[in-house]
Amino acid sequence: MNKKGTLFVITGPSGAGKGTVLKQVIQSLEGLYFSVSATTRKPREGEVDGVHYHFLTKERFEELIEKDRFLEYARYAENYYGTPLDPVEEHLEQGHDVILEIELQGALQVKKRLPKAVLVFIAPPSFEELENRLRGRGTETEEVICKRLAIARQECANMDEFRFIVVNDKVEDAADRLRAIILSCRCLRENLGFTLN
Ligand code: ADP
Ligand code: 5GP
Numbered sequence: 001m002n003k004k005g006t007l008f009v010i011t012g013p014s015g016a017g018k019g020t021v022l023k024q025v026i027q028s029l030e031g032l033y034f035s036v037s038a039t040t041r042k043p044r045e046g047e048v049d050g051v052h053y054h055f056l057t058k059e060r061f062e063e064l065i066e067k068d069r070f071l072e073y074a075r076y077a078e079n080y081y082g083t084p085l086d087p088v089e090e091h092l093e094q095g096h097d098v099i100l101e102i103e104l105q106g107a108l109q110v111k112k113r114l115p116k117a118v119l120v121f122i123a124p125p126s127f128e129e130l131e132n133r134l135r136g137r138g139t140e141t142e143e144v145i146c147k148r149l150a151i152a153r154q155e156c157a158n159m160d161e162f163r164f165i166v167v168n169d170k171v172e173d174a175a176d177r178l179r180a181i182i183l184s185c186r187c188l189r190e191n192l193g194f195t196l197n
Contacts (some may be wrong), residue, residue, distance in 0.1 A: 003193055005031075005096045006185050007088070007114055008179075013152030014124030015169040018101050018141040021122060024175035026099070029182060031090040033098045038064070041079040042140050054084070059161035072102065077147045081106065098181065104155045111161065118185055120178065121162035125169045127152075167195030 012018050012089050026034055038054040038079035040061050056064075061080045066072060073082030083100055091098050100110065110117050130152060134145055159165060164181050168174040185191065 002113050003095055003157075003191065005033075005092045005094070005098055006191060007092060007110070007117040008097060008099045008182060009107045009117050009119045010099060010101045010122060010183075011042050011104055011155070011162065012168075013124065013130055013155045014148040015137060015152070016122045016124045017133065017171065018122045020171055021166070021168055021174045021178060022099065022101060025178050028175075029179060030085070031096055032182070033096045035083055035098055035100050036071075037081055037102065038073075039079055039081045039082055041048065041077075041081075043165075056080075067163065069080070069122050071100075071113070072106040074103060074105035074109075076105075077144060077151065089196055097109075097186070103151075104161075107160060108158075110150065118164070119162040120164040120166060120181060121159050122174070122178075123156065123159065123165055123167050125167055129157075135190055 007183065010018055010022060022034070026032055036050065036052070036054060038056050038061060040056055040058050043049065044053050047053065058080065061082065063071060064082070069085055071085045071088055073080060079123070081103065083102060084105065084174040088100070089097050107119055111119060119186075124133065131149060134140070134148060166174050166181070168178045
């Protein structure tokens with residue numbers, strides 16, 4: 001059977017713990033390809049070009065937009081972020097499940113373009129906890145933290161757009177729930193093309 005992979009879109013406010021939860025899930029499940037996004041933001045300490053992101057100049061990013069090389073892209077807190085189209089298409093064709101970790105505007109673009117994509121929202125247990133996690137991570141300036149918290153309110157107000165919601169209370173529990181979603185989608189009859197004659 002030559003079946004295509006499923007596209008999973010993981011969204012949630014900055015600091016909710018998307019990266020932390022996904023790391024656990026990706027390490028423990030076979031057949032998942034994590035899409036490496038492109039961005040114009042500066043690398044954080046320890047981030048490696050081509051591994052965490054493709055770090056691009058604004059000019060290069062806009063050139064790729066012109067050439068239609070993104071599945072989706074958005075401006076977020078004054079930088080561009082986008083999903084390179086080719087690797088996603090290739091992996092889905094090969095039957096691998098693909099994970100995108102992207103913000104709200106991009107998730108809504110994917111939903112429109114590929115309605116079969118599975119949208120999952122990772123929510124913090126409370127707004128107060130989100131603020132603590134974002135500050136505790138220590139990777140952003142106070143100005144950027146405030147911008148991200150303002151965007152977080154809009155993102156949480158759009159939770160209804162998502163088929164699944166995973167509250168990241170404890171990392172292990174949230175990872176279990178996300179794994180369960182992925183494994184369940186792998187068993188959907190339409191994904192298996194299953195018929196008995
Ligand atoms: P995101 O990718 O959504 O921006 P991160 O994965 O970077 O978020 O997590 C933000 C911060 O919160 C990190 O310092 C991380 O260690 C911490 N964190 C993530 N999940 C939890 C959790 N369930 N409980 C407590 N802290 C968490
Ligand atoms: P960060 O700067 O914290 O790495 O990411 C900021 C936000 O951009 C996060 O919500 C993250 O999910 C989102 N993001 C990362 N890659 C992409 C992408 O390719 N497209 C879109 N639309 N958002 C992305």
